[in-house]
Amino acid sequence: MLTQEKQAPTLPETDTVISGSQALLHALQVEGVDTIFGYPGGAIMPIYDALYDFEGDLKHVLVRHEQGGIHAGQGYARASGKVGVVFATSGPGATNLVTGLADAQIDSTPLVCITGQVFAHLLGTDAFQEADVIGITTPVTKWNYQITDATEIPEVLAKAFHIARTGRPGPVLIDITKNAQLQKFNFQGYTPCDHIRSYRPKPIVRQEYIKQAADLINSAQKPFVLWGQGVMLGSAEQEFKAFLEKSGIPAAWTIMGAGALPTDHPQNVGMLGMHGNYGPNVMTNECDVLIAIGMRFDDRVTGRLDKYAKQAKVIHLDIDPAEIDKNVKTTVPVWGDCKETLPLLTQLVEQKQHSEWLAKFREFEQKEIDAVIREELFPTSAEMTMGEVIQQLNELTQGEAIIVTDVGQHQMVACRYAKLNQTRSNITSGGLGTMGFALPAAIGAKFGAPHRTVVAVIGDGGVQMTIQELGTIMQSGIDVKILILNNQFLGMVRQWQELFHERRYSFVDITSPDYVMVAQGYGISGRKIDQREDLTNALQQMLAHPGSFLLEVMVTKENNVFPMVPQGCSVSEIRLK
Amino acid sequence: MPEQAPIAREEHNITVYTENHIGLLNRIAMIFSRRKINIDSLNTSPSEIEGIHRFNIVINETEEVVSKIARQIEKQVEVLKVYYNTNEDVIWQEMALYKVPTDVIAEKVKVERLLRENGARAVVIRKDYTVFETTGHREETDNLIKILQPYGLIEFVRSARIAIIKDSDGFNRKLREFERTEPGHEVVENEYLNSREKVFTM
Ligand SMILES: Cc1cc2nc3c(=O)[nH]c(=O)nc-3n(C[C@H](O)[C@H](O)[C@H](O)COP(=O)(O)OP(=O)(O)OC[C@H]3O[C@@H](n4cnc5c(N)ncnc54)[C@H](O)[C@@H]3O)c2cc1C
Ligand SMILES: Cc1ncc(C[n+]2csc(CCOP(=O)(O)OP(=O)(O)O)c2C)c(N)n1
Numbered sequence: 001m002l003t004q005e006k007q008a009p010t011l012p013e014t015d016t017v018i019s020g021s022q023a024l025l026h027a028l029q030v031e032g033v034d035t036i037f038g039y040p041g042g043a044i045m046p047i048y049d050a051l052y053d054f055e056g057d058l059k060h061v062l063v064r065h066e067q068g069g070i071h072a073g074q075g076y077a078r079a080s081g082k083v084g085v086v087f088a089t090s091g092p093g094a095t096n097l098v099t100g101l102a103d104a105q106i107d108s109t110p111l112v113c114i115t116g117q118v119f120a121h122l123l124g125t126d127a128f129q130e131a132d133v134i135g136i137t138t139p140v141t142k143w144n145y146q147i148t149d150a151t152e153i154p155e156v157l158a159k160a161f162h163i164a165r166t167g168r169p170g171p172v173l174i175d176i177t178k179n180a181q182l183q184k185f186n187f188q189g190y191t192p193c194d195h196i197r198s199y200r201p202k203p204i205v206r207q208e209y210i211k212q213a214a215d216l217i218n219s220a221q222k223p224f225v226l227w228g229q230g231v232m233l234g235s236a237e238q239e240f241k242a243f244l245e246k247s248g249i250p251a252a253w254t255i256m257g258a259g260a261l262p263t264d265h266p267q268n269v270g271m272l273g274m275h276g277n278y279g280p281n282v283m284t285n286e287c288d289v290l291i292a293i294g295m296r297f298d299d300r301v302t303g304r305l306d307k308y309a310k311q312a313k314v315i316h317l318d319i320d321p322a323e324i325d326k327n328v329k330t331t332v333p334v335w336g337d338c339k340e341t342l343p344l345l346t347q348l349v350e351q352k353q354h355s356e357w358l359a360k361f362r363e364f365e366q367k368e369i370d371a372v373i374r375e376e377l378f379p380t381s382a383e384m385t386m387g388e389v390i391q392q393l394n395e396l397t398q399g400e401a402i403i404v405t406d407v408g409q410h411q412m413v414a415c416r417y418a419k420l421n422q423t424r425s426n427i428t429s430g431g432l433g434t435m436g437f438a439l440p441a442a443i444g445a446k447f448g449a450p451h452r453t454v455v456a457v458i459g460d461g462g463v464q465m466t467i468q469e470l471g472t473i474m475q476s477g478i479d480v481k482i483l484i485l486n487n488q489f490l491g492m493v494r495q496w497q498e499l500f501h502e503r504r505y506s507f508v509d510i511t512s513p514d515y516v517m518v519a520q521g522y523g524i525s526g527r528k529i530d531q532r533e534d535l536t537n538a539l540q541q542m543l544a545h546p547g548s549f550l551l552e553v554m555v556t557k558e559n560n561v562f563p564m565v566p567q568g569c570s571v572s573e574i575r576l577k
Numbered sequence: 578m579p580e581q582a583p584i585a586r587e588e589h590n591i592t593v594y595t596e597n598h599i600g601l602l603n604r605i606a607m608i609f610s611r612r613k614i615n616i617d618s619l620n621t622s623p624s625e626i627e628g629i630h631r632f633n634i635v636i637n638e639t640e641e642v643v644s645k646i647a648r649q650i651e652k653q654v655e656v657l658k659v660y661y662n663t664n665e666d667v668i669w670q671e672m673a674l675y676k677v678p679t680d681v682i683a684e685k686v687k688v689e690r691l692l693r694e695n696g697a698r699a700v701v702i703r704k705d706y707t708v709f710e711t712t713g714h715r716e717e718t719d720n721l722i723k724i725l726q727p728y729g730l731i732e733f734v735r736s737a738r739i740a741i742i743k744d745s746d747g748f749n750r751k752l753r754e755f756e757r758t759e760p761g762h763e764v765v766e767n768e769y770l771n772s773r774e775k776v777f778t779m
Contacts (some may be wrong), residue, residue, distance in 0.1 A: 197755040324646035
């Protein structure tokens, strides 16, 4: 602990002799990094030693496990739109990052992870805490690189940030041997990178495809927009809204895209996919032109591919050429950053209102309300449902909070029902579905968006995967609201066992500790409720509490998330029960 | 996969221009292994441009699979450009070395004739063995194994395939484009877009 405020060193003149570690930290300063999530160890000690002097500029959050560190980095990046930075030591420190790297890679989250490595002369000798980190992380990084000489540090770091944040973002890992961290060299300044000759972050936009897309849209009777996280990754929320409002097309979202358009926008018709809304799934197989914007047709969204939107002409706006025709064959590929392509398209589309077509979605919505939603949000049963908790939360936050979810039933319920007024308000592990994501990601989200309320919605299974991060909350004093929806089961797996394995509940019955007591042990206030009459009051207490608060809500044990597109079925075979 | 029409696999030659970067071979190889695709032949070598490496990879897959793989490779940060071609579109060669007992060749005139007919060239002649070399297509180099087998072939090795694309004008001019901050249309990934009609018939 530092006793007095220290002034962080300023960027040295060129031709100053500094260490590799100092060069690294100066690079972070120039890149505008304000927060680092990390955990020290032998092979990264020189960097931590240098960090001691930079404390005034670079806030370091000491996590309790490197997986927690990288999920926090992800939460930070997703909430702020900036690059998340993570430090870990060699060997076990680095291997603990792997789950988070895979998660960030599949969810396109920009990260720069720095790992310490053994001395260069020891590489390949099975040295203490040596692991082939470059080998292990290659398939789960956008780019990785091992530095063995300090003179490489400025240029490689500049590349790392450029690669992480541009194009389709992703995680980058830089492994730095201890000798390079210690090595003194003649610092030649730090120049951020804006071009790598072998790397083209964005394809060139082709006007002829914009034109073809606009023609298709203008002649469509039943056009339907599907949007995904790409809208947020491209910071194209305004451009997207302008396109929608001019074209009048109904639009549905993937869970990674949730919030890019406010929940109550009149053209927002809901969620796509396995646990998405009824209308959007059915209409996918009825529309005549399908316009996919910044989404990658994940199998949770498409269901059975050979029965997916076969009747429709497909327009796909994506920045990554490898996504075009990967899962769904496109009629018109609109390659490029949607921040650029959407305005071009908006110019060419006719001002329209598809009121009748939109009304059809609302008819389906009504059916879904009658069959599922009303009972979920306003249950007549004695026990509480997850949906009513989210509904009450909406009432109290008015849709202004950042909702971070873990993985499972509560995730689907939170994504389906959370009201989101702003972009970057729904943070979840989509592609990898990593249980244990929410608690550390919520910590990171709060650091990334300190003025917003952050609520982590977590199951009783997932919270036990990274519960040690309560220690990070305790030490950093950060304000995160932890809402545990306890159904005493690994609910999502139990649901599948009920529906597809004849109710053979094999190892899904999970016990919990006394969470309130655990929280107390970490100096965090908490409360547990199991009666509906306490719900509003408890949520109010949680939100009003100065600082972190843990609220455990006991919910029905055997509730199922519906609607559902069973695996291997087409989206039009969506089941309401 | 349900009800898919029988698919035509074919040998494809994938040519990859890359930066010379440690670990890139691994990154590229993983794109295949992750999809359980066997690499039939892999050669890496310098290209006509200093500092730029060239991979020649041969796989036996449908054009649809090959084109998706090609995009995944081109997506890697250190990869400049990927082309894929069927055998008709490339000139290709493989080299083979054969070690045979020298006394057999010396004694059997027939062997010498067979070697000559197959374009084999002696690389090393020692008292105990002789090493021959041939260059050609797979069938040609294979053929000579069969021929030499009865005469005590001691050792055989064949190189990976190298291939030149018939209608390529090299990479020099393209590289200069890449070096610009805003590379022009021509070199950017529209290769696939241009051939889209041909590649993806719906
Ligand atoms: C238990 C569980 C259940 C799930 N159920 C569902 C479900 O019912 N419904 C659902 O939707 N998801 C569901 N998911 C999530 C699902 O697995 C995928 O993660 C999600 O569908 C992917 O959403 P996406 O394609 O929008 O985002 P991403 O995977 O992040 O893809 C973003 C796309 O946008 C592109 N892009 C990036 N930047 C730009 C830019 N600037 N311009 C243009 N394009 C850009 C990228 O190239 C990429 O193609 C579930 C996950 C779990 C764990
Ligand atoms: C790390 C990890 N292990 C296993 C799984 C498989 N899995 C998906 S959902 C789920 C159950 C989650 O249970 P819980 O956290 O209690 O949430 P609930 O579904 O009950 O809301 C499991 C085990 C996973 N997604 N991630």
